[in-house]
Amino acid sequence: MLETTQSERLGIFTRALSGNTPQETSADTKTKMRVQNLDFYYGNFRAIAGVTMDIPEKSITAIIGSSGCGKSTLLRTFNRMGDLVGHTRVRGSVTLDGENIYDRNVDVVLVRRRIGMVFQRPNPFPKSIFDNVAYGPRLLGVGGKALEQIVEQSLRDAALWDEVKDKLHQSGLALSGGQQQRLCVARTIAVKPEVILMDEPCSALDPIATYKIEELMIQLRNEYTIVIVTHNMQQAARVSGLTAFMNMNPDRAGVLVEFGPTTQIFTNPAKKETEDYITGRFG
Amino acid sequence: MNQTQNHPRTSAPLLGMSKAHFARRKITNIVMLSLTGAATVLAIIPLLWITLYVTIQGSRFLNIEFFTQLPTPVGVPGGGIVNAIVGTGLVVGVACVIAIPVAIIGAFFAADYPNTPLGLAIRFGTDVLSGIPSIVMGIFAYTIIVLPQRRFSAFAAGVALAIIMLPLVLRTTEEMLKLVPRGLREGSLALGASNWKTSVQVLLPAALNGVVTGIMLAIARAAGEAAPMLFTAFGSTGLVTDLNESTATLPHTIYIYAMSPFKDWQEKAWAAALVLIALVLGLNILARALTWWRARQMGLNY
Numbered sequence: 001m002l003e004t005t006q007s008e009r010l011g012i013f014t015r016a017l018s019g020n021t022p023q024e025t026s027a028d029t030k031t032k033m034r035v036q037n038l039d040f041y042y043g044n045f046r047a048i049a050g051v052t053m054d055i056p057e058k059s060i061t062a063i064i065g066s067s068g069c070g071k072s073t074l075l076r077t078f079n080r081m082g083d084l085v086g087h088t089r090v091r092g093s094v095t096l097d098g099e100n101i102y103d104r105n106v107d108v109v110l111v112r113r114r115i116g117m118v119f120q121r122p123n124p125f126p127k128s129i130f131d132n133v134a135y136g137p138r139l140l141g142v143g144g145k146a147l148e149q150i151v152e153q154s155l156r157d158a159a160l161w162d163e164v165k166d167k168l169h170q171s172g173l174a175l176s177g178g179q180q181q182r183l184c185v186a187r188t189i190a191v192k193p194e195v196i197l198m199d200e201p202c203s204a205l206d207p208i209a210t211y212k213i214e215e216l217m218i219q220l221r222n223e224y225t226i227v228i229v230t231h232n233m234q235q236a237a238r239v240s241g242l243t244a245f246m247n248m249n250p251d252r253a254g255v256l257v258e259f260g261p262t263t264q265i266f267t268n269p270a271k272k273e274t275e276d277y278i279t280g281r282f283g
Numbered sequence: 284m285n286q287t288q289n290h291p292r293t294s295a296p297l298l299g300m301s302k303a304h305f306a307r308r309k310i311t312n313i314v315m316l317s318l319t320g321a322a323t324v325l326a327i328i329p330l331l332w333i334t335l336y337v338t339i340q341g342s343r344f345l346n347i348e349f350f351t352q353l354p355t356p357v358g359v360p361g362g363g364i365v366n367a368i369v370g371t372g373l374v375v376g377v378a379c380v381i382a383i384p385v386a387i388i389g390a391f392f393a394a395d396y397p398n399t400p401l402g403l404a405i406r407f408g409t410d411v412l413s414g415i416p417s418i419v420m421g422i423f424a425y426t427i428i429v430l431p432q433r434r435f436s437a438f439a440a441g442v443a444l445a446i447i448m449l450p451l452v453l454r455t456t457e458e459m460l461k462l463v464p465r466g467l468r469e470g471s472l473a474l475g476a477s478n479w480k481t482s483v484q485v486l487l488p489a490a491l492n493g494v495v496t497g498i499m500l501a502i503a504r505a506a507g508e509a510a511p512m513l514f515t516a517f518g519s520t521g522l523v524t525d526l527n528e529s530t531a532t533l534p535h536t537i538y539i540y541a542m543s544p545f546k547d548w549q550e551k552a553w554a555a556a557l558v559l560i561a562l563v564l565g566l567n568i569l570a571r572a573l574t575w576w577r578a579r580q581m582g583l584n585y
């Protein structure tokens with residue numbers, strides 16, 4: 001009885017997969033970021049324990065797992081956002097093109113320029129649409145005609161240009177939630193980062209806005225390395241090439257249970273825990 | 284025992300409540316509401332009373348000349364307090380120039396690094412500072428500026444007022460910065476902005492209405508201080524624009540005129556008090572209006 005239900009549910013995911021073409025990841029894809037034996041502590045509480053994973057270039061890697069298992073914490077170690085919370089500690093290493101971003105001599109500002117982030121709640125600045133997108137390039141000293149071009153191109157790439165081209169000088173806060181999130185994507189790609197981290201970018205959005213963001217991600221994966229945290233498994237199945245499944249240890253530390261091609265994780269997981277989670281018997 | 288206690292889930296509490304219980308709650312509600320109402324009225328009465336009284340007393344002697352003329356000696360009719368109005372502007376201006384930049388930079392530090400030794404020191408220091416009586420600030424400025432320079436000056440008065448304004452502006456700014464959604468700060472840092480850029484370009488604009496409100500309230504408070512003026516600005520009958528000279532100020536003028544035995548000076552004290560109250564009230568209303576307007580304009584609701 002249970003067995004049939006389970007295989008039926010696996011079938012749903014297979015269909016979700018067949019609707020879209022998940023990205024091909026071949027063995028010779030270059031590794032963009034490498035996470036090794038990563039531990040992360042909030043004070044004495046270990047939120048991440050021994051995570052090791054290789055993130056391939058120009059692809060989408062999804063991180064799934066139940067709420068509170070440390071997905072956001074892990075993602076935020078990738079651009080050192082975790083540094084912003086007091087009393088935190090990192091052990092292990094995260095490398096970008098072979099350089100450890102936690103090295104003593106590394107400038108965290110430069111790390112974040114190369115590794116951008118889109119947050120769970122859309123967070124446009126209380127500035128005009130134009131100034132939101134121009135914010136990053138201006139930090140790099142870009143101005144004048146070149147700046148206007150970057151803003152337009154970024155808004156086009158974020159599939160927002162047609163909706164806002166006549167009101168670039170209105171407040172970014174006047175947009176709808178989905179438009180605000182695409183504005184945040186535009187703002188991020190305006191500085192041409194190499195990696196874009198997304199923490200549940202659609203959780204505050206309605207299905208149509210979610211669909212648009214997913215389309216956008218599929219567009220962007222040809223040029224950017226994207227890591228997305230999502231609690232929406234269909235979303236992971238639709239857009240990502242690789243999927244990482246995280247779970248909590250008994251001491252509530254987040255661990256990486258299984259990491260591999262999305263198709264395999266959803267249709268033929270190696271671990272029982274993974275199968276339980278994606279078939280909805282857990283979390 | 285009634286049914287609800289046995290079946291708390293199936294029976295809605297509204298239906299289970301007895302008539303007596305309901306009446307008791309209604310009465311309690313009315314009593315509490317009247318008490319809060321009475322307390323509110325009690326709190327407002329002094330404000331209305333003072334404002335009304337000063338307005339009635341002061342407006343009788345108020346005219347255009349009062350704002351444009353220098354004071355006249357006892358017994359000579361007419362004259363005004365233009366020197367005190369200009370003097371207060373001068374002294375408060377100096378205080379703003381000194382206090383505002385220091386307060387804002389300090390507030391950023393305290394908000395960004397709350398648990399560092401310096402952050403804690405700033406918070407503790409401003410708490411202590413805001414509890415020190417203003418007359419002590421006057422004596423302080425007197426000791427470090429007036430005595431070595433051997434003269435009373437508008438500058439010394441500005442320093443005393445700056446110390447009074449500093450904790451007020453710093454704490455409101457810090458509170459306003461903490462109210463800025465964390466996502467805004469992270470959004471800026473994630474684009475590769477430094478802490479400094481983030482503070483100036485994102486946090487300060489987002490907190491600006493609150494900061495400006497804090498500044499205005501601090502100005503209103505400083506403009507009304509009489510005690511420190513006794514040791515610093517001292518007073519003058521002439522129009523002064525030189526920071527190195529002693530100058531008249533509104534609260535000090537009120538003090539001198541009100542304490543004098545002369546009827547015409549006492550009348551001028553009322554008029555000057557009305558000018559000062561109008562200034563303070565005006566600044567407060569302006570601060571509120573600005574807050575409301577900025578909040579509406581930016582639609583800050585994360």
Ligand SMILES: Nc1ncnc2c1ncn2[C@@H]1O[C@H](COP(=O)(O)OP(=O)(O)O)[C@@H](O)[C@H]1O
Binds near residue numbers: 065067069073074252
């Ligand atoms: N700022 C923080 N301080 C202390 N503990 C935190 C903080 N943020 C998250 N945590 C804890 O770390 C664990 C993982 O949280 P998080 O990474 O947000 O999980 P997820 O994103 O998977 O829902 C949770 O137990 C949470 O309570």
Ligand SMILES: [Mg+2]
Binds near residue numbers: 071
């Ligand atoms: Mg999360």
